[in-house]
Amino acid sequence: MGARRRRAKRDRYRTVAPIAADNLQEVMTKHRSPDERATQILDAARVCFMQRGYFATRMEQIAKESGLSKGGIYFHFGSKRDIFRSLVEREYQKDMDFIDSVLDVEKDILSILSGIGEHFMQAFASTDTPRFTAIIVEMAIRDEEIREMLEELQNNYITRMADVLERAMDEGQLRKVDPIATATLLKAIIDGVQASMAVGGDPPDLEGLLGVALQLLTQGLLTEDALA
Structure with a gap:
């Protein structure tokens, strides 16, 4: 009984694992409005197109630049051409x-x-x-x-x-x-x-x-x- 109580106390003060840096930006943008997220994607895509050109840019690169997942990108835009x-x-x-x-x-x-x-x-x-x-x-x-x-x-x-x-x-x-x-x-x-x-x-x-x-x-x- 005493051992369980001590473990529960330790668990209560255990430090929460930090959010991975790659996921931090996406977590921070979850509370943005759809228009704000769309603007975030467009800004990121513009950077990618400027760096690599349209044809060499992949959706994965736009997702990484924007800090969102590919699913988050496709939620707002159906394709790279739409972007x-x-x-x-x-x-x-x-x-x-x-x-x-x-x-x-x-x-x-x-x-x-x-x-x-x-x-x-x-x-x-x-x-x-x-x-x-x-x-x-x-x-x-x-x-x-x-x-x-x-x-x-x-x-x-x-x-x-x-x-x-x-x-x-x-x-x-x-x-x-x-x-x-x-x-x-x-x-x-x-x-x-x-x-x-x-x-x-x-x-x-x-x-x-x-x-x-x-x-x-x-x-x-x-x-x-x-x-x-």
Whole structure:
């Protein structure tokens, strides 16, 4: 009887075995919301795609980077392609949300274009943005489904910018030109800068590029009233 009592006392104060380091992050994320866990997976997948490229990345590597199990990954995404699609959509949505935020604050077209230009220049200053864009382009070349999705996102972006330009034309701030063609050209400039930076070499003077672009736009598009 006394021996059992002593063993029970020892068991009461016995130290609980520590959680293995590999499982600690997963335990800590169990209380996160589904949206937070999905973001955690997307962030981890972006890191893996940047390090290895899309095709060389395995779901096991995404799981390890995120600190979740493979089952946890598949609970939120059906495949690696689904993860990539969600990443691309997220990249574009960030830009669309920023455009809308600028429109909520600024009314004159020069301030709007300046704000959008500064947004992209800041994004390009982090070299992983152009590099990830290069991965997106590679996937669009290889995968028809991704290409169709990318075309839709590009068209949505161009249409949104064209609406902004057309409104400025109706208000007399811009000369009357084809808004879709103008928005397409502006997007091509943005994509061209990204492509150039993705190749590598010395980074361009982003502030200088923005200044020249705005100068060309003001001299070529803005009316005399808007310049006054």
